[in-house]
C-alpha cells in the first residue's frame with residue numbers, strides 16, 4: 387500500500403466527497419489532524435458521534451506520530467473512509483447485546499468494505 391498523507395484542507399475535500407458517496411449527506415461531520423496524545427493509543431484514526439443529532443467528529447493521526455516499521459503505511463483517506471463507515475453501523479452498534487463480540491465483526495466488515503471502496507476509487 388502506498389502512503390497517502392493529506393493536509394487539513396485536502397482532508398476536508400475528501401470528507402465532502404466521501405460523505406456524498408456514502409450517503410451521509412445529512413450528517414454534520416468535522417475532521418481534524420491530531421497528535422497521538424489526543425487519541426486513544428495505537429490508532430491511526432478515530433470517530434465519535436451523537437446518533438440523535440447526526441453529528442460526528444473524525445480525528446486522523448498526525449503523520450509525525452505515525453509509527454515507523456509497520457506493515458501498512460499511513461493512508462489518511464483509507465482511515466477517513468473506515469471511520470465514516472462506522473456511522474452506518476452506529477445504530478446496530480448501540481443496540482448490540484454483546485458489544486465486544488459484535489465490534490470484532492464490525493471492524494472486519496468495515497476493513498473489507500473500505501479496502502474495496504478505495505481500490506475502486508483509485509483504479
Ligand SMILES: [Zn+2]
Pocket residue numbers: 468469472493496
Ligand atoms: Zn474501526
